[in-house]
Every structure is written in structure tokens, then in C-alpha cells.
Amino acid sequence: MIRSHVGKPPVSQKIHFQIGDTPKHTISFYRSICYTIILGKLPDTTDYIYGILHSEDYKKRFADNLSKELPRIPCVTKASHFWAFSQAGRDLAELHINYESVEPYAVNFASCELFMNQFEDKDYRVEQMKFGKKGKETDKSTVIYNHKITMTHIPLEAYEYIVNGKPALEWVMERQAVTTHKESGIVNDANDWAIETMNEASYPLKLFQRVITVSLETMKIVKKLPKLDIATSQS
Incomplete structure (x- = not known):
């Protein structure tokens, strides 16, 4: 007491x-x-x-x-x-x-990096991000954002940060998309949120990059935690 x-x-x-x-x-x-x-x-x-x-x-x-x-x-x-x-x-x-204010992770952009400063809002439109492929195997170090933008050299350690049973990055891929509710037919378009609320068409892309940073920094902290030494009666 x-x-x-x-x-x-x-x-x-x-x-x-x-x-x-x-x-x-x-x-x-x-x-x-x-x-x-x-x-x-x-x-x-x-x-x-x-x-x-x-x-x-x-x-x-x-x-x-x-x-x-x-x-x-x-x-x-x-x-x-x-x-x-x-x-x-x-x-x-x-x-x-403060995940939205961290520095976006500097991924490589296949083929388009030199031209991205000329992109218009429509060039950042995302329908559904998906992983790349190495032969028949899924390649999580590569994410195809849309037909113009592909991110490469994504560190695989970033997928170690799990939220509710799934990597935080995969939640971003799932939610930053265009989906249609089966029963109601209502369309949920992440691009509308990006432009109308965040005033930034590239928001879904930068969010993915920021969550890479958050995931890596999170795992650095987690891996330095001490072993859980507790009284036997509590285990």
C-alpha cells in the first residue's frame, strides 16, 4: 500500500x-x-x-x-x-x-526522380500501391505507387514495426488508396483527402516515406529496451 x-x-x-x-x-x-x-x-x-x-x-x-x-x-x-x-x-x-512532421525517408525513385519537380497534382494520384516483384517473389524493397512513380531501396527493417498485426507501412498502402464500399457503393478516395484537407496532392507518397522514418526510428528505440525483468508472480 x-x-x-x-x-x-x-x-x-x-x-x-x-x-x-x-x-x-x-x-x-x-x-x-x-x-x-x-x-x-x-x-x-x-x-x-x-x-x-x-x-x-x-x-x-x-x-x-x-x-x-x-x-x-x-x-x-x-x-x-x-x-x-x-x-x-x-x-x-x-x-x-508527430509522425506527419518527421522527415520523409529518402527512397530512390525509379526512372522519374529527375522529372518529379515538373509533376502536376494528377501525377501523384494513387489508386492502390503494390509491392514490386523479383521473378515470382514479392519484393518489399520496391513499392509501385502509380504508373509514373516507383519507390525503390526501401529498407526491409521498416516492415518490422507492427501495428495491430500488420506492418505500419502496409496500413499506409491499404488506406492511402481508392476503395468502394461493397454494400453502399460509397467511394473512399485518399486523393480527395490529400488535396482538400492536406492541400498536397503528394500527401500519400510523403506519408509512406514518413512512416518509413517512423518505423525505423521506432525499432531503434525498441531494440534498445532492457529485457523484461519482473517478479515471478507477475508472469
């Missing part, structure tokens, strides 16, 4: 731990949480949760639970790990919230 008189200066805070059978290696974690509350840094706890949710260890260990119920957030056994997950969560949130 943690009791704290929030609102008083840190020096006058009274924190009481009812430890009981709590393993000693978890005390540093709870003390860390208490200090976060005392110093008014509750966002650190939110960042910690976001960091944990991106942990590959967490996803593997709790895969069965995650498929059936809301996520359980375990307590790591070291304060240093809490702060590592918290910092990672903060960096990831910053990256994901």
Missing part, C-alpha cells in the same frame, strides 16, 4: 510502504513510483506504460493474455529499468504523435 499526501512540498511527504511478503527486488520499483508521484511526474508513469507496450519481451510473454483481455502492465524489478522504459515511451510517443 502506498499513501501519500499529494500537494505538500516533497520534504514533508510521508510515504508508507506496507511491504509484507513483497520481494526485496521490487521495492526499488515502488520507491521509484512514489518519487514520481511526489515530484509531480505522473507522465513518467504513462510513458513507462507506453514503453512497456512496445517491448518485444512483453508481447511474447503476455501474447496469450493480450489476445483475450486488456493489457496487464507488469512492474519491473529495477528502478533503472523503469526509467529506461519511461524514456523510451516518451521518445516513442513524441515520434508517433
Whole structure:
């Protein structure tokens, strides 16, 4: 149990731990949480949760639970790990919230790069992006945007960032397209959104490039996360 008189200066805070059978290696974690509350840094706890949710260890260990119920957030056994997950969560949130302002990844454009500065809005129209081919095999390093634009040298590591069971880049390919609802016949045209809302016909193309950047940076952070060291009773 943690009791704290929030609102008083840190020096006058009274924190009481009812430890009981709590393993000693978890005390540093709870003390860390208490200090976060005392110093008014509750966002650190939110960042910690976001960091944990991106942990590959967490996803593997709790895969069965995650498929059936809301996520359980375990307590790591070291304060240093809490702060590592918290910092990672903060960096990831910053990256994901501001995805539209990151620098588009510098892909190569097959055959058309020299002429793109002369393109008109109609040249950026997308119907459905699709992967290239190497013989009979799908080549994810190449994406055909439309009949004029083909992106090449897309790093395959970018497809490692998975959102709801699918690479973030493949969500972009699916959503930035022209589709027709089978029952209603309503046409959903990503090009309309690009021009009317974003005022940029090339928005779908640049979004794909930006999500490459976001995916690569996300995986850099995720791969540096500490191993998920938690009390046995939580696993």
C-alpha cells in the first residue's frame, strides 16, 4: 500500500510502504513510483506504460493474455529499468504523435526522380500501391505507387514495426488508396483527402516515406529496451 499526501512540498511527504511478503527486488520499483508521484511526474508513469507496450519481451510473454483481455502492465524489478522504459515511451510517443512532421525517408525513385519537380497534382494520384516483384517473389524493397512513380531501396527493417498485426507501412498502402464500399457503393478516395484537407496532392507518397522514418526510428528505440525483468508472480 502506498499513501501519500499529494500537494505538500516533497520534504514533508510521508510515504508508507506496507511491504509484507513483497520481494526485496521490487521495492526499488515502488520507491521509484512514489518519487514520481511526489515530484509531480505522473507522465513518467504513462510513458513507462507506453514503453512497456512496445517491448518485444512483453508481447511474447503476455501474447496469450493480450489476445483475450486488456493489457496487464507488469512492474519491473529495477528502478533503472523503469526509467529506461519511461524514456523510451516518451521518445516513442513524441515520434508517433508527430509522425506527419518527421522527415520523409529518402527512397530512390525509379526512372522519374529527375522529372518529379515538373509533376502536376494528377501525377501523384494513387489508386492502390503494390509491392514490386523479383521473378515470382514479392519484393518489399520496391513499392509501385502509380504508373509514373516507383519507390525503390526501401529498407526491409521498416516492415518490422507492427501495428495491430500488420506492418505500419502496409496500413499506409491499404488506406492511402481508392476503395468502394461493397454494400453502399460509397467511394473512399485518399486523393480527395490529400488535396482538400492536406492541400498536397503528394500527401500519400510523403506519408509512406514518413512512416518509413517512423518505423525505423521506432525499432531503434525498441531494440534498445532492457529485457523484461519482473517478479515471478507477475508472469
